[in-house]
Amino acid sequence: MIQGLMQQQPLMISSIIEFAERWYPDVEVVSRTVEGPIHRCTYKELGKRARRLADSLKSLGISAGDSVGTLAWNGYRHLELYYGVSGSGAVLHTVNPRLFSEQLSYVINHANDKVMFADLTFVPLLEALADQLPNIEHYVIMTDREHMPETTLNSVICYEDLIKSGDPDYQWPVFDENSASSICYTSGTTGNPKGVVYSHRSTLIHTIASSIPNGLNLSGSDSVLLVVPQFHVNSWGVSYAAPMNGCKLVLPGPAMDGSSIHDLLESEKCTLSLAVPTIWMMLTGFLRESGKKLPHMKRVVIGGSAVPEAMIRCFEQEYDVQVIHAWGMTETSPLGTLNFLMPHLQELDYEAQMPIKLTQGKSIFGVDIRIVDDNNNPLAHDGIAFGRLQAKGHWVTSGYLGDEDNKAVGSDGWFDTGDVATINPDGYMMITDRTKDVIKSGGEWISSIEIENLAVGHPAIAEAAVIAIPHPKWDERPLVVAVIADGQEIDKTKLLSHLAESLAKWQIPDDVVFVDELPHGATGKLNKLKLREDFSDYKFPTT
Ligand code: AMP
Numbered sequence: 399m400i401q402g403l404m405q406q407q408p409l410m411i412s413s414i415i416e417f418a419e420r421w422y423p424d425v426e427v428v429s430r431t432v433e434g435p436i437h438r439c440t441y442k443e444l445g446k447r448a449r450r451l452a453d454s455l456k457s458l459g460i461s462a463g464d465s466v467g468t469l470a471w472n473g474y475r476h477l478e479l480y481y482g483v484s485g486s487g488a489v490l491h492t493v494n495p496r497l498f499s500e501q502l503s504y505v506i507n508h509a510n511d512k513v514m515f516a517d518l519t520f521v522p523l524l525e526a527l528a529d530q531l532p533n534i535e536h537y538v539i540m541t542d543r544e545h546m547p548e549t550t551l552n553s554v555i556c557y558e559d560l561i562k563s564g565d566p567d568y569q570w571p572v573f574d575e576n577s578a579s580s581i582c583y584t585s586g587t588t589g590n591p592k593g594v595v596y597s598h599r600s601t602l603i604h605t606i607a608s609s610i611p612n613g614l615n616l617s618g619s620d621s622v623l624l625v626v627p628q629f630h631v632n633s634w635g636v637s638y639a640a641p642m643n644g645c646k647l648v649l650p651g652p653a654m655d656g657s658s659i660h661d662l663l664e665s666e667k668c669t670l671s672l673a674v675p676t677i678w679m680m681l682t683g684f685l686r687e688s689g690k691k692l693p694h695m696k697r698v699v700i701g702g703s704a705v706p707e708a709m710i711r712c713f714e715q716e717y718d719v720q721v722i723h724a725w726g727m728t729e730t731s732p733l734g735t736l737n738f739l740m741p742h743l744q745e746l747d748y749e750a751q752m753p754i755k756l757t758q759g760k761s762i763f764g765v766d767i768r769i770v771d772d773n774n775n776p777l778a779h780d781g782i783a784f785g786r787l788q789a790k791g792h793w794v795t796s797g798y799l800g801d802e803d804n805k806a807v808g809s810d811g812w813f814d815t816g817d818v819a820t821i822n823p824d825g826y827m828m829i830t831d832r833t834k835d836v837i838k839s840g841g842e843w844i845s846s847i848e849i850e851n852l853a854v855g856h857p858a859i860a861e862a863a864v865i866a867i868p869h870p871k872w873d874e875r876p877l878v879v880a881v882i883a884d885g886q887e888i889d890k891t892k893l894l895s896h897l898a899e900s901l902a903k904w905q906i907p908d909d910v911v912f913v914d915e916l917p918h919g920a921t922g923k924l925n926k927l928k929l930r931e932d933f934s935d936y937k938f939p940t941t
Contacts, residue, residue: 407572408572408573408574408575408598408599409575409598409599409602409603410485410570410572410573410575410598410602411480411481411484411485411579411598411601411602411638412452412481412484412485412570412571413570413602414481414602414605414638414641414642415441415444415445415448415481415485415641416445416570417641417642418441418444418445418641418642418644419441419442419444419445419446421644422441422618422641422644423440423441423442424440424441424442425440425441425618425644425645425646426438426439426440426646426647427439427440427441427444427474427477427646427647427648427649428646428647428648428649428662428666429472429473429474429648429649429651430473430649430650430651430652430653430658430662431473431651432471432473432517432518432519432540432541432651432652433518433541433545437473437474439474441641444474444477444478445481446566447474447478447482447561447566448477448478448481448482448485449482449564449565449566449567449568449570450482450561450562450563450564450565450566450568451478451479451481451482451483451560451561451564452481452482452483452485452486452564452568452570453486453564453565453568454560454561454563454564455482455483455486455488455513457560457563458512458513458535458536458538458555458560459512459535460483460486460488460512460513461487461488462486462487462488462571462573462577463487463488463489463577463578464488464489464512465488465489465491465509465510465511465512465581466479466483466488466489466490466491466511466512466513466514466515467491467492467493467506467509467511467513467514467515467534468490468491468492468493468514468515468516468628468629469493469495469514469515469516469517469520469523469524469629470492470515470516470517470520470540470628470629471517471519471627471628471629471649471650471651471652472624472625472627472628472633472649472650472651473517473540473628473649473651474649475515475540475557476517476540476628476637476649477628477637477647477649478561479515480580480628480637480638483580484579484580484598484601485570485571486570486571487571487573487577489509489578489579489580489581489595490579490580490581491505491506491509491511491580491581491582492580492581492582492628492629492630492632493505493506493511493514493583493629494582494583494585494627494629494630494920494921495519495520495523495629496919496920496921496922497583497585497591497920498920499523499526499527501590501591501920502523502527503527503530503531504590504591505583505591505593506527506531506533506534507530507531507532507533508583508590508593508799508800509581509583509593509799510533511531511533511534512533512534512535512536513534513535513536513537513538514531514534514536514537514538515538515540515557516537516538516539516540517539517540517541517652518539518540518541518545518547519652521539521547521549521551524537524551525549525550525551528550528551528552535553536553536554536555537549537551537552537553537554537555538554538555538556538557538560539554539555539556539557540557541556541557541558542556542557542558543556543558543559575597575598575599575602576597576598576599577597577598578595578596578597579596579597579598579601580595580596580601580632581593581594581595581596581799582594582596582630582631582632582728583728584727584728584729585728585919585920585921585923592798592799592801593798593799593800594728594729594795594798594799595795595799596632596731596793599792600731600792600793601632601635601638601731601793602638603764603792603793604635604638604731604733604764604792604793605635605638605639605642606642607733607762607763607764607765607792607793608634608635608639608733608762609639609642609643610762610763612736612738612760612762612763613733613736613762614636614639614670614672614699614722614736615697615722616639616640616642616643616645616670617643617644617645618643618644618645619669620640620643620645620646620669620670621645621646621648621666621667621668621669621670621694622636622640622645622646622647622648622668622669622670622671622672623648623650623659623662623663623666623668623670623671623672624636624637624640624647624648624649624650624671624672625650625654625659625671625672625673625677626672626673626674626702628649630728630921631726631727631728631731631732632731632732634672634699634701634724634726634732634733635731635732635733636672645670646666648662648666648668650662654677654680655680655684656680656681656682656683656684656685657684657688659671659677659680659681659684660681660684660685660688660690660692663692663694663695664690664693664694667694668694668695669694669695669696669697670695670696670697670698670699671695671698671699672698672699672700672701673698673699673700673702674700674701674702674703674921674922674923675700675702675703675704675705675706675709676918676922678698678700678709678713679709682709682712682713685717691717692717692718692719695717695719696719696720697719697720697721697722698713698719698720698721698722699722699724699736700721700722700723700724701723701724701725701726701732701758702921702922702923703923703924704756704758704829704847704850704851705721705723705756706851706854706855707752707756707851707855708854708855709721710723710752710755710756715748721737721755722736722737722738722759723736723737723755723756723757723758723759724736724737724758724759725758725759725827725829727815727817729789729794729795729806729813729815730765730789730791730793730794730795730813730815731793731794733762733765733793734758734761734762734765734767734789735758735759735760735761735762735767735827736759736760736762737754737755737757737758737759737760737826738759738760739751739754739755740824743824754824754826756828756851757822757826757827757828758819758826758827758828758829759826759827760824760825760826760827761825761827764791764792764793765789765790765791765792765793765794766789766790766791767787767788767789767790767821767827768787768788768812768821769783769784769785769786769787769788769819769820769821770785770786770788770812771785771786772785772786774808774810779821779822779823779825780820780822780823781820781821781822781823781826781828782820783820784818784819784820784830784843784845785818785819786814786815786816786817786818786833787815787817787818787819787827787829788808788812788813788814788815789812789813789815790811790812790813794813795807795813796813816832816833816834817829817831817832817833818830818831818832818833818836818843818845829847830843830845830847830848831843831845831846831847832926834926835847835865835866835926836866837864837865837866837874837875837876838866838873838874839869839872839873839874839875839876839904840871840872840873840904842904844876844904844905846863846864846865846866846876846926847864848901848905849862849864849876849878849897849901849905849907850862850863850864852896852897852900852901853878853880853893853896853897855896856888856893856896857883857886858882858883858886858887858888858892858893859880859881859882859883859886859888859893860881860882860883860884861880861881861916861924862878862879862880862881862916863878863879863880863916863924863926863929864876864877864878864879864907865877865879865926865929865930865933866930867908867909867933867936867937867938869908869938875907875908875938876905876907876908877907877908877909877910877911877933877936877938878893878897878907878909878910878911879910879911879912879913879916879929879933880893880910880911880912880913881912881913881914881915881916882912890909890910890912893910894906894907894910908938909938909939911933911936916929917929917932
C-alpha cells in the first residue's frame with residue numbers, strides 16, 4: 399500500500415468554535431435568558447469565554463477525562479460549556495432535568511460528575527438532591543454575581559466569577575480524537591437510563607454530515623432557532639453544526655410556549671428551527687389563534703416522534719415552510735435519516751407525495767440502516783415487510799457506559815434500535831412502532847403509531863395513544879386512549895368510523911377511552927409504559 403500524503407489532524411470539538419471565532423467572528427448567538435432579558439454575543443466573544451471557561455476548570459480540580467454535569471436550558475452559557483468542557487479534554491454530561499429525581503441522582507452518580515453547572519431554575523432541584531450526590535465537589539450557578547441565589551448547596555461558585563479567572567487566550571489542547579467528549583443518557587422508559595458516550599471524532603463527523611444539503615442543509619445564510627434542548631441528545635448536533643456553518647444561533651431558554659417561540663422566530667428572522675412535534679403543536683395553535691405568520695421561516699426540522707400529517711400540511715400549505723422529517727436517537731448522536739424528496743417524487747402532485755413525506759426519510763452518508771426479522775435475517779426493501787430497525791455507522795454507539803455485556807450491538811456490528819420499520823424501494827424508512835409497543839394480533843402486527851396518526855388527523859382529537867390490551871382470542875388488540883381538543887366534541891363511534899376509513903378491518907381498535915391528559919416521559923414523548931400500567935386492569939367491552 400502507498401500511504402497518502404495528507405496532513406493528519408485529530409478531529410477536535412474545539413476546532414469548531416475556533417473556526418467560528420476566526421471566520422464568523424461577528425455572527426450572533428442570541429439567547430433568551432433565565433433571568434429574563436435577551437442576551438446577544440458573537441462567536442468571537444463566545445469563543446473567548448469558552449477558552450476562559452476551559453482554563454478555569456483547572457481551578458475546580460477538573461482534568462482530562464473528568465465528567466462535568468450541566469442542568470441547563472438552551473443558552474449561551476450552556477453553549478460555552480459544550481466547547482469549554484469537551485475542548486479542555488473533560489467530558490460534558492448534559493443532564494435532562496425532566497428525569498425523575500431517582501433517575502437524576504442515578505445518572506449524575508453513574509457518570510461520576512465532579513462538578514455540576516446549573517441554571518438558576520434548577521437550584522431547588524439540586525438542593526433537594528444534593529445529599530444523594532456524594533461525588534459533586536462544586537456547584538457552579540450559571541449566572542452573574544447580581545443574580546446569585548441564597549442556597550443550601552455547598553461549595554457554590556458563580557459562573558461569571560469563575561470564567562473571569564480563566565485565560566481568554568487559552569490554547570485548546572490536541573489529543574486523541576477517540577477520547578470521550580460528552581455523555582447523554584437515554585430517557586430510560588424501562589429500567590435505568592443508559593449512558594451513551596460520544597467522542598470528538600464521532601461528534602465532528604456527525605456535525606459535518608448533518609450539515610450537508612441532504613442533512614439539515616445549513617449555510618451562513620441561516621438563522622437557526624434551536625428549540626431542541628441542549629440537555630437532550632446533543633441538541634441534535636446543532637450546537638456544533640451552527641458555528642461550523644457560520645449560522646446565527648438563537649437559543650430560547652426556558653420559554654417554549656407558542657407565543658415566546660414566535661417572538662424569537664420573528665425578531666431574529668429565523669430561517670430554520672428544530673423541535674419535537676409537541677412544540678410545533680403549541681406554535682401552530684398560537685399562529686391559528688393570533689393570525690400571525692412565519693414570513694422568514696423556510697424549513698422546520700421535526701423528529702423525536704412521528705410527524706402527524708396535519709402538521710406537515712399546516713406548515714407547508716398554510717405557512718409555506720418546508721417540513722424536514724428526521725429520525726434518530728440518543729444512541730445515533732442522533733441523526734439517522736432525513737426526509738427529502740428525490741426528483742421523481744418532486745414531480746408527483748402534493749397528495750401523492752404525502753405518503754412519502756410521512757416516512758422518516760433516507761439514511762445520510764455515514765450511517766447505514768437495515769430491517770431484520772426475529773432471526774436477524776435482513777428483510778426486503780419493499781415498503782411492506784416490517785421488522786427490527788438496526789443501524790451501523792461512525793456516530794452509532796458501540797455500547798453503553800459501564801455495560802460490560804454490551805448487549806446493544808450484535809456480533810455483526812449492527813445496533814438494534816428498538817424501533818420497528820419498513821423501507822421502501824427508494825430507501826425511505828418508515829417507523830411503524832417501537833418493538834415493545836407494536837400490537838401482536840392473531841400473528842399479525844398492528845402499528846400503534848399508524849393508528850395514533852390517523853386519530854390525531856381528526857380535528858376533534860388533540861392527542862392519542864394506542865396500546866395493546868391482552869385478548870383471549872387474538873393475543874392482543876388495540877385500544878385508543880385519546881384527549882379531545884379544546885372546544886370540540888366527539889364520541890367513540892365517530893372516532894372509530896373515522897379510523898375505519900383508512901384501516902383494514904382487523905386493524906380497527908376494539909375500543910376508545912377518552913382521558914383529560916396522557917402521560918409523557920422526560921423528553922416529552924408519550925409514556926406508553928405508564929399508560930399500559932394505568933390500563934392494566936382494563937377489559938374490552940366485548941371480551
Ligand atoms: P431518544 O433517544 O430519546 O431521542 O429517542 C429515540 C426514539 O424516538 C427512536 O428510537 C424512535 O422510537 C423515536 N423517534 C425519533 N424520531 C422519530 C420519528 N421521526 N418518528 C417516529 N419516532 C421517532
